Amino acid sequence: DLPLTIIAGPCQLESADHAQMIAGAMKEACDAAGAQYVFKASYDKANRTSLGGKRGMGIDAGLKVLDGIRQSMGIPVLTDVHTEDQCAVAAQAVDVLQIPAFLCRQTDMLLAAGETGKAVNVKKGQFLAPWEMPNIVEKIESTGNENILLTERGTSFGYNTLVADMRSLPQMAQTGYPVVMDATHSVQQPGGKGGSSGGQREFAPVMARAAVALGVGAVFIETHQDPDNAPSDGPNMIPLGQMPELVATLMRFDALAKANPIKI
Amino acid sequence: DLPLTIIAGPCQLESADHAQMIAGAMKEACDAAGAQYVFKASYDKANRTSLGGKRGMGIDAGLKVLDGIRQSMGIPVLTDVHTEDQCAVAAQAVDVLQIPAFLCRQTDMLLAAGETGKAVNVKKGQFLAPWEMPNIVEKIESTGNENILLTERGTSFGYNTLVADMRSLPQMAQTGYPVVMDATHSVQQPGGKGGSSGGQREFAPVMARAAVALGVGAVFIETHQDPDNAPSDGPNMIPLGQMPELVATLMRFDALAKANPIKI
């Protein structure tokens, strides 16, 4: 098994400089710890809780920034798409297309993403059981694309709360595709602050570690140098300054987990 | 308060004849009971559980059928849209645009639907608390459109199960907009049959009656002359033959509820 991949970056793109600063810091942390690294950021937040929430740079400017990171820094890049049409466009600039959780059952999006030939990371909907993921995988596979990742990002648990069911990770791994733990969205409190989502940032490392101990392929973490002033998802992002130590710790658990694979 | 509206029809359009047959039968049942009637059917099932599920007639043929019902039968028509682009197109043929539950937070869809000037019925996501609906209302209102309906269709409750929280109905009514109870989707068992959703058809009248007793503006019911052989949502649709009695009973509760309004 390959060493753990860290998929990390700010929730949304703020500027080219900002993206490069975070990508650089994360790349350094991952190199130091022996982790593979993929930069993540969104060019558009298409489903903000409220209309007033900042949506980001937009697709044109955003993809330029992402492509720049890929080209100039040699770092693979992931971004999320929001419509069928965006798939082919975004595929020009990134290595991994991500299907947002709310959209994980939209057949045409899955097909359009699959048809780009790029890797497709599907976030399991908050309303979906892990054993429903094979149906989604099959939609993408129908395009001939078998470069698929499946992400746990928490399941609805009452109102304004998610719970991350650890059973989901080995369950989804039975598809044969790499499983990703989204450590920061699974501690979100959707809509929990009225006009925006709350979050329990302090539990994100808990989720990451538990998942890595179970042998996941990657951990997805949103990070920011100043989460409390980030334009989105501040309450659940991990401060950038804490990432080197977190990544180093996760790699220790990853080595142990890969040496002791769990089977269900 | 106006008498109850029944929004009803087959899950998906099968043919012009089939749609007219159901619209005609429902219109008759509603007229007999004193209910207002809106025909409902989908031209595309864009988020089927699995790739093999039938998706329907498609937008061109489907809108033609819907427009036909409106023009020739004088029955108002509702259909669901799946992308931003479809809003303006569908608005030519129908009276109410419906935003599917999974898409209820997609800002651009809500704006595009609002901008048509048509009535917009938003299904509350299975992952959303009722008190988050004002954020969604505000997105639509920002287009100047105040012709909005809000629908309860069940909330995620563990895996493969929904629960309809009756508190949601008066809670959403506090927005000032009419509230709709989706009696058949709230008894769905999403993904519960592996490659398709299960359902508890027998509880749909239970949900409808409880909601009507609380004074909702409308009830949404999918119906089919032969649910077990319908191309989608068979397990939760109510047989067409049971609709006249159901509608008549609901109208009795509606009259009592409207005479005894509940306040929270």
Add this chain to the structure above:
Amino acid sequence: DLPLTIIAGPCQLESADHAQMIAGAMKEACDAAGAQYVFKASYDKANRTSLGGKRGMGIDAGLKVLDGIRQSMGIPVLTDVHTEDQCAVAAQAVDVLQIPAFLCRQTDMLLAAGETGKAVNVKKGQFLAPWEMPNIVEKIESTGNENILLTERGTSFGYNTLVADMRSLPQMAQTGYPVVMDATHSVQQPGGKGGSSGGQREFAPVMARAAVALGVGAVFIETHQDPDNAPSDGPNMIPLGQMPELVATLMRFDALAKANPIKI
């Protein structure tokens, strides 16, 4: 079908005078509306959220008060028991023994309650599916006692929240025993205030009305002349002053529901 029974009273006994005052007011309201009435109060709150919560008068003094209401006012009385031993003792003084929700699977309690020959009202645990109730019924029936009531009081829904699933009512009715809707506990927010439970008093009439429309045999409501200063369950109790109108309204829905029985 018999007209609706209202099971109502303060969460806990405070004094003989207080109990009689509430019993008298409720009796008057029920007589006026044509409802049957059963007085309810606890002599001990055995599972308060925190140690500091008031537990009540205790079993000896409490049963004396309950027996007094029965004897002097001719009103049937219900109280909850907390151990096997209390069943036979409480049975001397009351008409209905109630098994608390947390204890609904304690076999020896169910048997001891059944053996008294008194009616036994079992509250469905917050952790129990409605279709598990036949197992509980069978435990009581094994004592030869077939005087059983089954109560819905909400199901765990995430943390600190309950949801009342309306499907539960006709589902439990399939046992053949009367079903009770606990309108005030199902809107509790368990532990929601840290050292005590919160509640959404405003939704209790919502729950009551929805359930009555479905044809339940009884509604259980905790009430107090001054809920905000009651020793327990204040946040979810209905003010006594609102009860006459609520009971009258419920009876209108009861008459309609009994004339239009729902079947699943």
Add this chain to the structure above:
Amino acid sequence: DLPLTIIAGPCQLESADHAQMIAGAMKEACDAAGAQYVFKASYDKANRTSLGGKRGMGIDAGLKVLDGIRQSMGIPVLTDVHTEDQCAVAAQAVDVLQIPAFLCRQTDMLLAAGETGKAVNVKKGQFLAPWEMPNIVEKIESTGNENILLTERGTSFGYNTLVADMRSLPQMAQTGYPVVMDATHSVQQPGGKGGSSGGQREFAPVMARAAVALGVGAVFIETHQDPDNAPSDGPNMIPLGQMPELVATLMRFDALAKANPIKI
């Protein structure tokens, strides 16, 4: 931090020989791996799903067996109590009294258990949030007993299903008391087989490992040489033959977790 404790044994006592066989095998496995070991078994299953479920040896015979293991094998012993009265009796024979999840808020039981001076392990109710545990701790501490353990055993998640929220472990650890992960009950499917509970045995090692990676003090595991023929909890017990390898693996994660403590 001390090395991990394994609390393990059969769900219910079957005979002295059987208990000793399992205690011996587990002791050997734990010694080999460097784990501390506590034998666990119940003398009575007081809340079986249905009346027909086997309840076990009873308190007199059962405590004799437990005391024998303690005396003759030098292994500490844990058992669960079901009434206030049983606390003092069981305390004669065991080292740890366990409060069952359904009973975790029964004040008198908590006080009676605390007053024995023995260690008290409280299973967090399926209906309780982790942040409610300080209220329970305080009840026990009021007796002067500060020898307390807190156990996560899963939380209600829809019907017939539990979910183990990993956030609960560091959250409960904030009380300062050792936290236990119940790996086998948290994968139970309560009432899932109609007259008895189902379970997902294959996920018990998943739960155990995730929890150990987070640094819990102990793991609770029910085990049996032939789970499919055990008198209770067969579907979720781990076969005894798999325990040596499981314990050895858990100890590797324990060492890493204790060297990398997680803080929230």
